[in-house]
Amino acid sequence: QVQLVESGGGLVQPGGSLRLSCAASGSIFSIYPMGWYRQAPGKQRELVATITSGGTTNYADSVKGRFTISRDNAKNMVYLQMNSLKPEDTAVYYCNARTLATGWGNWGQGTQVTVAS
Secondary structure (H helix, E strand, O other): OOEEEEEOOEEEOOOOOEEEEEEEEOOOHHHOOEEEEEEOOOOOOEEEEEEOOOOOEEEOOOOOOOEEEEEEOOOOEEEEEEOOOOHHHOEEEEEEEEEOOOEEOOOOOOEEEEEOO
């Protein structure tokens, strides 16, 4: 079992930056792949970025070159650095962990990101 708490969201102007954080606890954090998802109003929740236990990353085409996912296993933390933000990035962002028992089924409460002038 993994518990996740997201933070760092807020209101930012187009072209600005935000850094989201995810604090994890429970079980063996260092072996789990981690990911960030987002859900915009009226839209389905979608994958943004993933990172393996060894640090291999993957990104949605819409955020490549702008977002960076990272993890610090010693601190049980996962981060999402978001640069050059666009209005279409506005969404609730969720952290998740892929466990052997439940797959991608370990959701945090989410943090709101709003990009507007």
